[in-house]
Amino acid sequence: MGVITLENEFLVAVSPAKLFKAYCLDTDALMPKILPEYIKSSEIIEGNGGPGTVRKITFVEGKWKGLNYVKQKIEAIDEENFTYSFSVIEADVWKFAEVEKVIYENKFVPTPEGGSICKRTSTYHIKGDGEINKDKIKDVYGKKTQALFKVVEAYFLANPDA
Template sequence: MGVITYEMEVPTSIPPAKMFKAFVLDADNLIPKVVPQAIKSSELLEGDGGPGSIKKITFGEGSQFNYVKHKIEGIDKENFSYSYSVIEGDALMNTLEKISYETKFVAGPDGGSVCKSTSKYYTIGDIEIKEEQIKAGKERALGMYKAVEAYLLANPDAYN
């Protein structure tokens, strides 16, 4: 098994608490509304939404994938951090054992925030992942992030 790590930072004018509430705590409701072509639905299969819980994410019509299952590893509402792993689904492409994500929102300049994200791709055996595949996944994630940001800018009273 190999591990490929990818890090990304995305700035926004939205404060960390507000971005965390929308992008993490209410993602199951908000993201299907603002990016229905990406995420059709999210369903809690096991647990209460906290660590150890399993969610099934069904992708929208425009996606090349059908679904994934997420296992929530950790959620820290006070420090605006969230971690989960993709443990099942066609997005693993029969080449990955899992993909783990750690996301943290930190204070940025002028009252905004920076989303710091680390992704770890755990390959099956000696299979190699092309950087283009990782980049495509990051582009999709960035698109959802920007859609949530646009929603919050257009609805300044939401998630206060």
């Protein structure tokens, strides 16, 4: 089994506390509200919200080019330090059989302007001798994650008391 590790940083004009709350703690309530054109539902299907919890996110049909759902398992969560890691354990978009799972480690750090930088490490666990295109993954998923954070940012800028 091979491992591919990618690192990204995403600048967001929202405080780490708000971003962490939306992205990590209140995902099931906030993300379908913030992204109704993309996320149909988000729900815990196993666990209590802490490590080991499994969440299923169901997407609006046709919005993510074949991605209808994803299951995530929370690996670790630290509210004091704004760190959160989860693994994608199942997704119907994985048309390539090479991927066993992907682990995302997120750390939200403050900027001097009052915003955040999300520092993300993505670790792809590859089955057997499988290969995937590291540059394509970084480009495609980096852009999608940046777009997600920009929508969350726009929501909080328009709703500062949310």
